[in-house]
Amino acid sequence: MALGSATPAAAATPDEDARLRRRVQTVVESTTQEWSAVFQAHGVAYAAPRVLMLRSPIGHPARGAGYMRELGVVIDLNDMAALDTVFVRNGALEGLVIAHEVGHHVQTMTNPGLTERSQSPELQADCYAGWWLGRAQARNPTDFPLPDLERRLPEMLSLLSVLQAGRLSAASEAEVHGSIPQRLNEVRRGMAAEDPKVCGFSVAGSWHGPRQQTPP
Numbered sequence: 001m002a003l004g005s006a007t008p009a010a011a012a013t014p015d016e017d018a019r020l021r022r023r024v025q026t027v028v029e030s031t032t033q034e035w036s037a038v039f040q041a042h043g044v045a046y047a048a049p050r051v052l053m054l055r056s057p058i059g060h061p062a063r064g065a066g067y068m069r070e071l072g073v074v075i076d077l078n079d080m081a082a083l084d085t086v087f088v089r090n091g092a093l094e095g096l097v098i099a100h101e102v103g104h105h106v107q108t109m110t111n112p113g114l115t116e117r118s119q120s121p122e123l124q125a126d127c128y129a130g131w132w133l134g135r136a137q138a139r140n141p142t143d144f145p146l147p148d149l150e151r152r153l154p155e156m157l158s159l160l161s162v163l164q165a166g167r168l169s170a171a172s173e174a175e176v177h178g179s180i181p182q183r184l185n186e187v188r189r190g191m192a193a194e195d196p197k198v199c200g201f202s203v204a205g206s207w208h209g210p211r212q213q214t215p216p
């Protein structure tokens, strides 16, 4: 993998910037479609996350994608551009990064009962991302094509940890997010599932509350 080609974040042209922003938006809209259906099936309204797109310099301590309750889903367009370069616009890989952060949004909505099988919120977010990709694929296989996902996914996870190396050492990165084989496993488990309850999803603690209120 040519990491070197990914590292210098050249200033993006306005067209390029607009294209990346549209693609992020497309993924977020697709996650909204899938998650809305699941929440609705449980009688709870899904509120789509706010999305903040920025470009943080390589090596910045706070760079990279993330989720914060106050800000919503934060996407680093420099990372998206790097993924584009290395993986030749592999929509599924970018989608998984974004869907992982949306997964954290879902966690804040549901206060999930994490099961033994999805040991941490990070691995659960990977499982949710895989579930989204599986659903989006089932809906329309051409939307987020998956060339060589099994090989590309571990490469992408390594690349992201290199890009975000200013933030965490490799060891603490593995502690926070899980090892690459663990993460792959969660993405696969989610992808194979029709229902995100496989990932430990439940609306039990949802802060939106059930839609139907008991009459006074």
Ligand SMILES: [Zn+2]
Pocket: 100, 101, 104, 122, 125
């Ligand atoms: Zn995460």
